[in-house]
């Protein structure tokens with residue numbers, strides 16, 4: 001998974017630091033909502049993905065860990081820099097945990113709160129990801145030749161309920177496809 005951490009310029013002088021976020025300038029979406037969570041304990045939060053929402057997480061006080069999971073790879077991030085944030089795009093499963101006592105996690109979001117945008121069951125998330133990554137291709141002769149060994153693999157044969165077949169019967173079936 002590519003690095004989703006973004007560093008921001010902190011403008012500092014003898015009075016302290018200032019960090020600013022601007023929609024579509026240093027934040028890659030229009031900001032429609034800002035919220036923050038605080039007073040966390042050892043109970044992890046998150047455990048969902050959003051269908052369309054994009055978010056940007058900044059730990060403005062203390063620290064926490066965030067796990068991002070795109071359905072194929074998982075990556076853990078530590079948020080403990082005031083001038084660094086984590087992009088959480090749509091269809092990314094996220095979990096937050098190991099909050100320090102003083103943790104305040106601020107979130108910039110691309111849309112208003114909408115519970116119907118949430119996917120809160122991991123199995124549903126996984127099946128939606130798998131559907132997105134399915135690739136359709138022509139059933140050509142190369143596929144036919146590969147499929148002979150796939151379909152004779154005992155586990156695949158069992159799972160797909162494929163009956164016994166010969167190369168010749170498979171060839172006849174393939175030729176018949178062209179007539180449809």
Ligand code: T46
Nearest residue numbers: 033035037045046047055057088094096105107112113
């Ligand atoms: C994320 C982390 C950091 C609202 O009414 N409005 C809102 O804008 C939000 C975000 C939540 N809620 C309600 C929905 C629930 O009844 O507040 C309750 C707690 O929300 P949730 O269980 O989603 O809280 P977290 O901390 O598990 O997750 C939230 C965001 O949903 C999530 O995307 O990144 O904060």
